[in-house]
Amino acid sequence: MIAPVVLTETAKKVWEAVRAGPKDVADVVQTTQLDQSLVMVAALEAQQQGFFDVKERVRLELDPVPDAAARLQQGLPERQALRLLIDAGGSLSVPDFTQRAQAQGLPVHEIFRWGSARGWVERTKGQPPMVRVTDAGRLAVDEPADDERALRLALEGTRFLDEQALQGVDPVAVEQLLGKRTDLAKLRKRTQRILSLTTQGLEALSRAKVKREQNALAPEDFQSGAWRDITLRPYDVTLPGKTVYPAKIHPLRKIMEQTRRAFLELGFEEVVSPMVESAFWNFDALFQPQDHPARDMQDTFYMLDPARIPLPPPEVVEPVRRTHEHGGDTGSTGWGYKWSEREAERVVLRTHTTAATIRALAAHPNPPYKAFCVGWTYRNETISFKHLPVFHQIEGIVIDEQASLATLLGTLTAFYQKMGFAKVRFKPAFYPYTEPSVDVMVYMESRGKWIEMGGSGIFRPEVSEPFGCKHPVLAWGLGLERLAMLRLGFSDIRQLYQGSLDAMEEVALCR
């Protein structure tokens, strides 16, 4: 025994609608009062199963513009011109004709364009050039052309050219004449689908069972058990959903948080220091000579208010002063100049977060101690795609009996690997307060090159010893924005701080 076909209520209605014979989808929609998309879903499903035959044909629909009826009534310009010329004896000089046509308010260029296209008028060269009615024009004067008849039919409701053809209008002529005359009517291609039952379908319909179909289940459907008889309409699961975005952490903040987590995982203590900082901690404590160009007004923001702040107690300041002047007890030659308290009292916006780590070192000079800081730093720069006057640094120190150049490279490798850069490389560099100094580079697979991420090294004894630290201190100052730009695929540093949420939404959280 053949199992009965199970149809949804919708499908049943569609099947019934074509039981009597082939029908246009539009007619089915009208009969069933179903949404066209539902009709099509049912029809295509039935077609796949061999129950329906769906024939498509493309038809041309003529859609006159709103004032087409009035213009037709009045006579198209070329038709009016035809009368004008016949009244004038069949021909006129072009200037004369133009003058008369314009007097009647007729657009001359249209007359020539469409009149010539119809073969009603022709222009002859000569002195003066003439325009005259052709034989075809004379024949046409009282006979509506195909396109005029088509327009009238369309205005009366017979809009498809194939239907008009049944009433004697030549569709080819209509297409030729109206296809480009869009100020009068638009010709549109319409796909018409004719649905019919196959023999198999007709047979299946006779023994079809009906199943209820809904878009979603209502609470009553659950409670009553009706859900058993309800089919949820299947979806095309290949279609995308509606685009929505979550409220997001700022991408730079996210990378900052990953940076913090990386150092926390490596056993570092997080430290901070003030953004408004004394020159003492920002420069002098790092053995930066007081006449160093980096301390120049050109590079450093100096505060007008507060302009000066008292120095730390003498037990902190004195060893620093002595180290600057002659090396103090550090075994160094020092800078050999007279160190100025006044200069150290000046207030700057910190030019590096090393100010935070040197303060941490002064507070915890003994090993083991590992500290990091991610914070704002300030440089007296203008704004460009490469530079901002304010940006973040990733700073860190390691005070350890086994701290060394080799462990510096190991620590930084571990950090960058945690940040997603598998290959890390180092090269010698020369920075004023570390010895040796090291540049850190990471390999960007996507760009196929090594990119410099920042500077690092071992604090000079002139830096660490005045604070009572007798062990090697590993130190680094790395760029956060540079790292973030690589990860986020930005090429302009300003993109990181632009307010556009549209742009930020495009940055996936995984980047």
Added chain:
Amino acid sequence: MPIVNIDASWLNELLEKPYPPQQLIDALDQIGCDVEEVVELPRYRCPQCQALVEGSLGADTVKQCSLCGFTQMQPFEIVDTITAIRLDLLAARPDLFDIGGLVRALQGYLGEKKGLPSFTSTRSDIIVNVDPSVCQPNSYRPFLRCAVIELPSVDDRMLVALMKLQENLHWGVGRDRKLASIGIYDLDTIKGPITYKTLHPDDEPFVPLGVSEPMSGRKILSEHSKGIAYAHLLANHDRYPVLVDADGHVLSMPPIINSERTKIKIGSHRLFVDVTGISIAAVENTLHTLVSSLVELGATIRTVRIVQDEKELETPDLTPKQAIVDLSQAKQWLGLPLDAHTLMESLFRMRLDVEPIDESKTRFRVRYPAFRSDIRHTVDVFEDVAIGFGFQNIQAKLVPTMTVGSSRTEEQTSDLARTILLGLGYSEIMSLPMTTESDHYERFRMPVPNRYPRVGNPKLKALTVVRQHLMSGVMQALHDNRRRPMPQRLFEIDNVALLDDEAPTGCREERRVCFVEMGKDAGYATARSILDAMLREMGVEAAYSATQQPWFTAGRAARFQAGSFEGILGELHPEVILAFGLDHPVALVEVTLGSLRSWPIPHPRTTERSS
């Protein structure tokens, strides 16, 4: 950072081996140079002085001579094209500024030569008498060191290299001629003895480089291009320093310009070099670096006798300096598997001499060239050990000591606030912590206060205020997003800086969160419910009281204080909304995040401290 172009084929000629460019670049990289790129660089000839002029990147033609300053409308004629290695200068290593210094370093690194280069010198018959007036406060440029250089002959490329080195030493050591400046002359145009003295600005005019008429010192400073550029260095002088020869011809007026008659040219083979300045360290370093580099290009050094304050001095003094290095200290500092042999070989490779000073080979005497002014501590020698050992040979490792990581409590509180606001559909923004009086006060209808954290010297005139509230940033973000569908909800979490005479640096910082809602239904009530939700989640119980602030609408603003938390919220005044180019109601909340009562659990002390 200035850039220097090194002619790769000349480099190979001096290295006496055809190294492929990539091998040279790798070696330069591993001795610490910053190789920018390798380019094909055209060279031109100046029709005036016949000197070679290097093309510059991005410029198709050259119309001005870098040596004599001659300019013409027609582009100069191209002589040839060289393969140039472009290097960023290393400010700390002037001895690597030019091809001579780089050849010396590469010979060591590539194994061509090792140990200390020899800088022998013989006496010349040149004497320079220094007049005491150069030490007077009103004409102060007291330090002078000189040398005589003998060369087979100055050729095209050497002239270019010499001028470039002079320029770069002025930048890197001389602080743009302030601390030290160099004069180089054709010795055959000079009759000794030479006198270093001072002149009244209007006395003894001479023909400076690049012009044909004699000019007085005063005229040079006001009319000659170099004079105008460096006049500030003599601004406090009422007499100008000059070098004058036995016939009374002026050699130069340091640190401004040389005379035309003594200038060096192609074919010169005896050069007189002087360095004057106000820092003896910079003056000596400049001279030592310059002459040592020229030795690598085939020069012979001869000393000059300088007579000052009845004392005599033979310069340059290129006697190597010494440092004592302890093997175990070096091993500890660097963490490298060093023994006496590898330590010594590494330093030889860096062109230093080293010998053990004890039987057990644990301590070493290191001799380094006079120009290595960067060495002021044994750790500087350790750096040379590391570079000589090869950074690429270093086995990276971690310190084995256990430490416990710990984050800052304000970060934990911020993280909680962020989690709550993201959950409530607020998006995070970040903005720069520097702003303007107009954005920070005036647009919020606040008078600019008498005192606020204020920057004195910003390059961007706009950036004068360190922010004390977060409202400017979020309002700017609302402005940037005003075309997005309403309502809009966003927040920022960051520090603000507040003047506080009690704080050690005169400024106290607070961690704040600021959030806003913009839209037709945004108002006190919507903001309040979000704030309530945030505080509830944080376990903060707050009591509110009405407040009146110029940036809020009257009757629609409140403040609260709860332990270390405090905050303010309200509907922004329409004038504020309009001032940011907006036209929808905006409700704004700014909270100072305090410390949480029951969380986090206090973390264990990081580690036992060894003292």
